[in-house]
Amino acid sequence: GAVVSQHPSWVICKSGTSVKIECRSLDFQATTMFWYRQFPKQSLMLMATSNEGSKATYEQGVEKDKFLINHASLTLSTLTVTSAHPEDSSFYICSARASPGLAGGPYEQYFGPGTRLTVT
Amino acid sequence: GIQVEQSPPDLILQEGANSTLRCNFSDSVNNLQWFHQNPWGQLINLFYIPSGTKQNGRLSATTVATERYSLLYISSSQTTDSGVYFCAAQETSGSRLTFGEGTQLTVNP
Numbered sequence: 458g459a460v461v462s463q464h465p466s467w468v469i470c471k472s473g474t475s476v477k478i479e480c481r482s483l484d485f486q487a488t489t490m491f492w493y494r495q496f497p498k499q500s501l502m503l504m505a506t507s508n509e510g511s512k513a514t515y516e517q518g519v520e521k522d523k524f525l526i527n528h529a530s531l532t533l534s535t536l537t538v539t540s541a542h543p544e545d546s547s548f549y550i551c552s553a554r555a556s557p558g559l560a561g562g563p564y565e566q567y568f569g570p571g572t573r574l575t576v577t
Numbered sequence: 578g579i580q581v582e583q584s585p586p587d588l589i590l591q592e593g594a595n596s597t598l599r600c601n602f603s604d605s606v607n608n609l610q611w612f613h614q615n616p617w618g619q620l621i622n623l624f625y626i627p628s629g630t631k632q633n634g635r636l637s638a639t640t641v642a643t644e645r646y647s648l649l650y651i652s653s654s655q656t657t658d659s660g661v662y663f664c665a666a667q668e669t670s671g672s673r674l675t676f677g678e679g680t681q682l683t684v685n686p
Contacts, residue, residue: 565625571619
């Protein structure tokens, strides 16, 4: 149980194009989903928090017009990187939190396998 | 916001050795998770442990919430245990998980 999937697992795109990443909770409903990015040899940094049916909350320094987040259903959140540039190349990871909580606890987050984005 | 510090940053072991990883956090928490990030980047949930002690096979974890630290124990380490171990905490008054910088574990045969 508590499986989160991401698609695609890796993507290469040209500078100036947009890329959409999907995050799905496969066997539970996720009222809250989170998007992180991770640069090589670094820790995970939270980009934004999305609640189903409402606008995402972005962390300081994250451009909301560049990283569009949609959480249209209890099992799907999407991150669109608009007008991607080489500096957007990174590993993007989503997580989901169930409501009510699963066996682990009400605040436990479950992580997807990540999407490696390379912008050329 | 909450500060999360992990130690040591790097750890090299021989197969079969035991190890202890530490996570200090600066505020009271309602969520404390340990993860293992495998070579493909997948975060594997090891423990959800805002307080108390849990064991799963060769791994165990203890969180002493009143003293604001958590420990991850790995016994009889194997080469497949290699990777980065992250601790992440969510403060009681907040809603976001803050990650430590991780411990890079290398287990040599």
